[in-house]
Structure formats: structure tokens, C-alpha cells
Amino acid sequence: MRPSHTIRPVFDDPNLVSAAGLVPSLRLAESAGFGELLAGLSVPSPHAASKAGCIVGGMLAGADSINDLDLLRHGGMARLFGGVRAPSTLGTFLRTFTHGHVQQLDKIGAGLLAGLAKRVPGLLPGADAEGIAFVDVDDTIREVHGYAKQAAGFGYTGVRGLNIQLATISTPTAAPVIARARLRKGNIASHTGAGRLLAQALATARAAGATGRVMCRADSAYYGHAFVGTALRHGAWFSVTARMNPQVKTAIASIDPAAWTTIKYPNAVFDDAEGRWVSDAEVAEVAFTAFTSRRKRDHVTCRLIVRRVKRIQPLASDGTEQGELFAAYRHHTFITNSTLSMVDADQHHRDHAVIEQVIAELKDGPLAHLPSGKYAANAAWVACAVIAFNIARATAVAATMATARWATVRTRIINIPARIASTGRRLILHLPTHWPWATRWESLWSTATGPPAVLTP
Structure with missing residues (x-):
């Protein structure tokens, strides 16, 4: 592919836009109640709903700083959208937020997620009464x-920053959406506030259609009664990585050597003759009572499931493999109250890593920066990023790209160029011919502008 040498660029067309996909994406959000929800935002700034919508729209198109929001002001964007504001105005708007206003925006995001789940039924498939949904916290x-x-500090990574805690909702057949998120000071402990966040996330999951069983998953940083107790109070299963304290080590030592079962794991081979996996990983379980250092009514009787993986033997100085007197293992443990089989429980617990994909997408998008020096402004930015992420997920599902990452959705659906023309009192978007994802874009348009989907009982 070689560029032509007879090109002369001129920025002179007032009817071109570079992000035509924002039209169906934001119309989809409006049909899910976004406008009505934003109307309740009480930030002391004129036209607060329009300004919040501008920030979310800019994030959908790829903005990761306040200055990047200027991408909404080009060509014919003013003909497609009303109330577009300058980045300086939006920056001032963010700085008027208080902690209470951020909580309002967080609640708006939860309400919008429930609306999107009703508008796009494929957003959380399998979360009905017969299925299972997962709420992951990290x-x-x-x-x-x-x-x-403000509030920056050195956290567990050893770098100076701010801490973002979030909870996602997913199913075995659906990519995660974000139920709740909050910005915190940089040196805070991971588990602080986990109980309240989980309670809010579970309420959001129920509102979004998770009427069946819900499993709450977390890593060892959340191994505590606050997280587990909240799950129990809400009638949910929990699956939390256990810390290697003396009580857990004693429980591992008590496992019968014959109780270990090989599982499917990287590099595993299935032996048809024996009907089992030949693997370096095995699982076993033992009855367990967690949090015995607390008062008796806080003790939690559950299952301790242990996965052990053989340690790789180091090579000798001449490069040969040393013999071993006995096998050495690394143990990974978690507690759960689920009634799933041991192997299935282990598999579902490992799938908790899906939340890392959400974190990666946020950092590759609007959370590449926390743009303000003011803590509340950055907290509002995080809340807007959550809203934009969920709209992008709904956009992907409506465009029949349910497993696509946010960056892919931006490239194929949102950041598509178009020329605006008018006929009578209607605007026409002239989109590129032979656009590879035109059919998917039209599917999104149909969902965003058509009547609500009829939900089958």
C-alpha cells in the first residue's frame, strides 16, 4: 500500500464527521433512559445533563483526557448533536462535583445498565432464573x-497513584459489564469498603435481570468477613481466594493423598483409556470453617477447595534435569459455599480473571489518565468512564459483536467517517461504501432506533 503523491489536504468541509457511530450508540443509551436519569443530576452547573453526556460521548469516541473531548467539535457534529461544549467548559464542570454528586452519577450508571439490559436482551444472557451470573470485585x-x-499515594504496586475499585457482572456466555466503581486514595487497602460495594453491585445485578443464582468472586485481598458476609446476607454464593494462614495450611495437610483429582489445565492431555486428564494440576476439597478469630456468629462453614500444581524442577548447572526425591507443589486455595462440583467450582473461580480484561480496557481508554488535580473531578471522570464502557458493551452486542473489545468497537462501529446531507427536514449520513462492518452497523442502528425488544417469559 503506497500513498498517492498527487494529494493536497484542505480542512474545509463543514459536513464531514469522523465518529458517525456515536449517533446510534447514544440513541441506544437514550432509549434506555439515559436522558431521564441525567436530568436528576444536581450538580450546580447550567445544563449539567448535556455536559455529562458530552463527556460520555467523547469517551466513547476515544477521549482519554479533558482536552481530547474537543474531538466532538469538528465538521458537522453540531448538526448531529445538540449541547456540545468546549473542553474548558467540561473541565470546569467536572471540578464542581462533590462526593455526593459523584454518588448520583454512580447511581445513574447503575440505572442505565438496567435500562440497557432491557433494551438489549443479549447484554447479559444466561442470567435468568435457570442460569448463573458472576459478580467479580477487584x-x-x-x-x-x-x-x-489530591489523595494520590503509594499503593501495593509501589507506584504513586489513585486506587480504583470496581465490580463487574458477567455470565458464562456474556462479556462483563461494570456494576459499580469508585475512586479511592492511592494507599488504601484493597478490601476497604468491599462490603458496601458488593451490596450495591448485587442490587444492580438484580435490577439488570440477574434473577437466578449469583456467585461473588474475589482474590485473596478480599478474604474477609465483610465480603463473604455481604454475599451471604444477599443470598449469593461466594468464591474467594484464601490466604495461606496457619489454619489453611493445616487444612491442606489433612487432605487424604488419594483425594486428589487431576483436572484440565494448560498442557493437560486426556487419556481415553483411563477416562481422565493427565495433568500437572490436581484439586481436592475439605470441610472448613473460616474467620474463627471473630465472634462465633461470624464463623462461616464452607468448602475449602485446593488446587495444587507441580513446581518446575530447576535444571542442573550442566543443563540437565535433576532427579527429585519427592514432588513439590504450589497450592492455590479458595473458599466457597456453592453446591457446584469440585472441578466446576475450581473452573468458575479461575474465571474471576475476566475482570482483568475490563481493567485493561479502561486503562486503554478513558482511564489512561486521571485528568484533574481535584479528587472529586477524577471520581466523576471514573463514573463517566463506567457509563461509557457499559454503553460500548451494549453497542457491541447490538452490532452482533458481543465478544469485541472496546477498542475494536471504536474502530469498526463508532469512529466511522460520514458526510451529512439534508433532504426536506431530515439529515442523511453518507457512510463509506464497502465498509467491512456495514451490516453490523446497520444492526446497531436498527436496535437503537426501533421499538424495544419483546422479552419472552
Whole structure:
């Protein structure tokens, strides 16, 4: 592919736009109640709903800083959208947020997710009464620079930043959406506030259509009564990585050597003759009572499931493999109250890693930066990023790209160029011919502009 040498660029067309896919994406959000929800935002700033919508729209198109929101002001964008504001105005708007206003925006995001799940039934398939949904909780550090960032500190990663805690909802056949998220100071402990966040996430999951069994999953940072107790109070299963404390080590030592079962794991081979997996990984379980250091009514009787993996033997100095007197193992344990089989419980617990994909997509998008020095402004930015992420997920499902990442959705569906023409009192978007994903774009348009889907009982 070689560029032509007879090109002369001129920025002179007022009817071109570079992100025509924002039209069906934001119309999809509007049909799910986004406008009505934003109307309840009480930020002391004129036209707060329009300004919040601008921030979300800019994030959908790829903005990761306040200055990037200027991408909404080009060509014919003013003909497609009303109320587009300058980045400086939006930056001032973010700085008017207080903690209470951020909570309002967080609640708006939860309400929008419920609306999107009804508008796009394929957003959370398999979460009905016969299925299962997973609520995953984790946190991450977003590195920041400069001394003006309020609440920045050195967290568990050893870098200076702010902590973002989030909860996602997924099913065995659906990519995750974000139920709740919050920005916290950089040096906070991971598990702080986990109980309240989980309670809010479970309420959001129910509102979004998770009427069946819900399993709450987390890593060892959340191994505590706050997380497990919240799951129990809401009638949910829990699956939490256990810390290697003396009580857990004693339980592992008590497992009968004959109780270990080989499982499907990387590099495993299935032996047809014996009808089992030949693998370096095995699982076993034992009855367990967690949190015995607390008062008796807080003790939790559950299952301790242990996965052990053979340690790789180091090579000798001449490069040959040393013999071993006995096998050495690495043990990975988690507690659960589910009634799933031991192997299935282990598989579902390992799938908790899906939340890392959500974190990666956020950091590859609007959370590449936390753009303000003011803590509440950054918290509002995080809340808007969550809203944009969920709209992007609904956009992907409506465009029959249910497993596509946000960056892929931006490239194929949202950031598509178009020329605006008018006939009578209607605007026409002239999109590129031979666009490889035109059929998917039309599917999104049909869902966004058509009547609501009829849900079968």
C-alpha cells in the first residue's frame, strides 16, 4: 500500500464527521433512559445533563483526557448533536462535583445498565432464573504524576497513584459489564469498603435481570468477613481466594493423598483409556470453617477447595534435569459455599480473571489518565468512564459483536467517517461504501432506533 503523491489536504468541509457511530450508540443509551436519569443530576452547573453526556460521548469516541473531548467539535457534529461544549467548559464542570454528586452519577450508571439490559436482551444472557451470573470485585492502581493530584499515594504496586475499585457482572456466555466503581486514595487497602460495594453491585445485578443464582468472586485481598458476609446476607454464593494462614495450611495437610483429582489445565492431555486428564494440576476439597478469630456468629462453614500444581524442577548447572526425591507443589486455595462440583467450582473461580480484561480496557481508554488535580473531578471522570464502557458493551452486542473489545468497537462501529446531507427536514449520513462492518452497523442502528425488544417469559 503506497500513498498517492498527487494529494493536497484542505480542512474545509463543514459536513464531514469522523465518529458517525456515536449517533446510534447514544440513541441506544437514550432509549434506555439515559436522558431521564441525567436530568436528576444536581450538580450546580447550567445544563449539567448535556455536559455529562458530552463527556460520555467523547469517551466513547476515544477521549482519554479533558482536552481530547474537543474531538466532538469538528465538521458537522453540531448538526448531529445538540449541547456540545468546549473542553474548558467540561473541565470546569467536572471540578464542581462533590462526593455526593459523584454518588448520583454512580447511581445513574447503575440505572442505565438496567435500562440497557432491557433494551438489549443479549447484554447479559444466561442470567435468568435457570442460569448463573458472576459478580467479580477487584481494584487497580492508576499511576499519576505531579504533586497536585489530591489523595494520590503509594499503593501495593509501589507506584504513586489513585486506587480504583470496581465490580463487574458477567455470565458464562456474556462479556462483563461494570456494576459499580469508585475512586479511592492511592494507599488504601484493597478490601476497604468491599462490603458496601458488593451490596450495591448485587442490587444492580438484580435490577439488570440477574434473577437466578449469583456467585461473588474475589482474590485473596478480599478474604474477609465483610465480603463473604455481604454475599451471604444477599443470598449469593461466594468464591474467594484464601490466604495461606496457619489454619489453611493445616487444612491442606489433612487432605487424604488419594483425594486428589487431576483436572484440565494448560498442557493437560486426556487419556481415553483411563477416562481422565493427565495433568500437572490436581484439586481436592475439605470441610472448613473460616474467620474463627471473630465472634462465633461470624464463623462461616464452607468448602475449602485446593488446587495444587507441580513446581518446575530447576535444571542442573550442566543443563540437565535433576532427579527429585519427592514432588513439590504450589497450592492455590479458595473458599466457597456453592453446591457446584469440585472441578466446576475450581473452573468458575479461575474465571474471576475476566475482570482483568475490563481493567485493561479502561486503562486503554478513558482511564489512561486521571485528568484533574481535584479528587472529586477524577471520581466523576471514573463514573463517566463506567457509563461509557457499559454503553460500548451494549453497542457491541447490538452490532452482533458481543465478544469485541472496546477498542475494536471504536474502530469498526463508532469512529466511522460520514458526510451529512439534508433532504426536506431530515439529515442523511453518507457512510463509506464497502465498509467491512456495514451490516453490523446497520444492526446497531436498527436496535437503537426501533421499538424495544419483546422479552419472552
